[in-house]
Amino acid sequence: MRADLAKEEEALILQCLGAAVISRWNSLPTELQRDLFARAVSVGEPLTTADLKEQLARFLHSHKDL
Secondary structure: OHHHHHHHHHHHHHHHHHHHHHHOHHHOOHHHHHHHHHHHHHHOOHHHHHHHHHHHHHHHHHOOOO
8 A cells, every 4th residue: 555655645746846847848958958858759669769759759749839
């Protein structure tokens, strides 16, 4: 049960950090944007990397004016 709580807490932290990064995305230097994007894509399963890359790009584009 404690492990489930820790996983939920970790998911919330990652969600909050992700939202914070997205909210400042356009003010980040291009090099940092590219690095973060590449790292995010590498987190996905190898077979879905292309799909994930497309989804991330589409998400960032649609949220560029936050």
